[in-house]
Amino acid sequence: MLLCDERPLVLDGLCSLLRHEDDIEVVDTACSAMETVMHVRTHVPQVVVIGLHPEETSILDLVRQLLGEPLDPVPRIIVFAMSDLDESLADVLHAGVSGLLTDDASREELAMAIRAVARGQAMLGPRIAQRLMEWFRDSTPKSPSKAGMPFGAVLTPREKEVLTLAARGLSTEDIAVTLFIGTATVRTHLYRLQTKLRLKDRAQLVSFAFRAGIVDPA
Numbered sequence: 001m002l003l004c005d006e007r008p009l010v011l012d013g014l015c016s017l018l019r020h021e022d023d024i025e026v027v028d029t030a031c032s033a034m035e036t037v038m039h040v041r042t043h044v045p046q047v048v049v050i051g052l053h054p055e056e057t058s059i060l061d062l063v064r065q066l067l068g069e070p071l072d073p074v075p076r077i078i079v080f081a082m083s084d085l086d087e088s089l090a091d092v093l094h095a096g097v098s099g100l101l102t103d104d105a106s107r108e109e110l111a112m113a114i115r116a117v118a119r120g121q122a123m124l125g126p127r128i129a130q131r132l133m134e135w136f137r138d139s140t141p142k143s144p145s146k147a148g149m150p151f152g153a154v155l156t157p158r159e160k161e162v163l164t165l166a167a168r169g170l171s172t173e174d175i176a177v178t179l180f181i182g183t184a185t186v187r188t189h190l191y192r193l194q195t196k197l198r199l200k201d202r203a204q205l206v207s208f209a210f211r212a213g214i215v216d217p218a
Helices: 008-018 033-043 059-067 089-095 107-118 126-139 157-167 172-179 183-197 202-211
Strands: 002-004 028-030 047-050 076-079
Touching (some): 002 033, 008 107, 028 033, 059 089, 157 172, 157 183, 172 183, 183 202
Parallel strands (some): 002 028, 002 047, 047 076
């Protein structure tokens, strides 16, 4: 297996932890997306474990690049930095990862996930499974008139903030000032919201926010 994390100390710690697992061999480590791709091409590992994403790319982009490599077999990927991800769970799942863990996972959880995905199975950490269950409960309409999320459309906390402010009538610039982010970032969040919720424009986003109960009518 191959380990990828931009923090050398974390890589050293993971290597030390996994050394105690007789059936798991770490073939190499990488501190950047470029290194990860190069090592995957060289070693063709069964499993790639991605921790905190390298600064020059996102985990989502790195996952897509690795799974697009012309390798046989294609490596199976575990992401264990979900609390650091800007992308939603749905985005990462759709990209094709085989395992998801939070970055506070124990050695036992990581080792179990590596073994499971190496066997062709999938593995979700307890906190990830809890988040998916909460999404499922929240997305189930409580009444016939309440709008539900399209399947797999898990909104991040930031996306909910942007949607709430947009529904309250704030402009893109006002949302950026309120959340201390750039206007381009706000536009990106609005685009992702339209894509995830399968809506055409901002007006439909606002309507959905009220119908789904994300924003209470004044």
